[in-house]
Amino acid sequence: MERSFLEKSSDIELRLLIEAIYLKYSYDFRDYSGASVKRRVAHALRQFECATISALQERVLHDPAAFMQLLQFLTIPVSEMFRDPSHFLAIRQEVVPLLKTYPSIKIWIAGCSTGEEVYSMAILLREEGLLERTIIYATDINPASLDKAKQGIFSLENVRAYTANYQQAGGQRSFADYYTAAYDHAIFDKTLRENVTFADHSLATDSVFSETQLISCRNVLIYFNKKLQDRAFGLFHESLCHRGFLVLGSKETLDFSAYNKHFEPLVKQERIYRKS
Amino acid sequence: MNDAAANPMCGIEAIVVGASAGGVEALLSIFGDLPQAFGLPIIAVLHLPDERRSQLAEVFARRLQIPVREGQDKEVIQPGTLYFASPGYHLSVEHDRSLSLSQEDRVHHSRPAIDYLFASAGDVYGKRLLAILLTGANQDGAQGLAHVKQSGGITIVQDPDEARIAVMPRAALALHTPDHILTLSRIASLLASLESSPC
Ligand SMILES: C[S@@+](CC[C@H](N)C(=O)[O-])C[C@H]1O[C@@H](n2cnc3c(N)ncnc32)[C@H](O)[C@@H]1O
16 A cells, blocks of 8 residues: 555544544534644643643543643634724624614624623624623633633733724724723723623534524634534524624635525625525 | 656645745746646745735736635635735645635744645645745744655755845755755746646
């Protein structure tokens, strides 16, 4: 047999690790984009000081705390408030007027990470007079990120950039109205999250839990392969009401998905779609 | 003709290219002569100072005869197309020969990272990959290029004496011995001859 047909030991070990995690902890990384998972496990190996992926597998199988640590490497938590300001501006200008026609609104922020996107959305909705009649479901698979999201405390160092984002996103007030500064942190107004439910939910293994009018799933789907992306799109399609809105990250698209024909672009450039 | 265009090149399925400072001119000069019917995909990471917006694809599309695009997430790699990594995102090759984007930490202060593109492409294409590292002011790409070599692929480093900034080629040469050290004009003629060379 030609050498290249034999799988490398490390590739075999990687598959076994992912399988072990699924069997033991029900976290399903089997259909994530392979190149990135491989790099993140390689990175975790160095941090855990394990010589092989098999050694890492043994650790996480027998030590749930070690698995929780590994989860921090397997998920990519990077976020910002009003990330891609033009995207939030488009939501304000193109989506909000239509949302205003609903007596009550349910929004699902899937893969909310540490909450920056949730607070951004809440601020936007408050300024548009919609927050009081909105319920936001903010979900993620990483419990540590969800805990952080629930607190709504972000580093003051980043708030300067967030302020610029907020203004470019059509913010109507002084951004400082929404937080109090304490030492090097910005503590966000807790009334912003009065109608937010933070919950553990996986797009890979869980099902739809509510009907929604808008779903925002940004910078999550790039980490999935096509099959898992389609699973997620299927959940979104099922959850969204007739003519509901789906918003994706700036590099994510329905173009290569089987669900393409079930959605139409509302603001294509900003990845805002509508269920057709 | 070019002795480098002899047999090992005939099984090449894809080309990856990395460059940093001075890279725009270098890429224009190696791709400038490619014919419209060039049949291999080319995937490129070029570091840019500004992560937010890039006109790279537009600029190159105007100057080259082959189609040029920003590589999109989950896009199936098409032959004869030049793909650029989007600023702010790593670009990788997946086993089903599609592209994927990600926002892991920067590598050598760079996102997109040449190392990630090269290593992932090396994993997928093995000996059917040609990897080219050009001018640049940091060390990104050196490890990726060594990985391509280990996976059986062919590696080319721009002649550091010619490179606008020699840091990147030199870092690569310090880590492994590439198959070829060539000037831009030699790389250009090698690429142009890739398909016409008898296999
Ligand atoms: C890069 S963050 C995106 C944060 C935010 N949406 C934004 O755009 O700024 C990606 C998040 O997706 C989450 N994630 C990964 N796999 C997931 C899954 N199967 N279901 C739900 N969330 C997932 C990760 O835990 C991480 O918090």
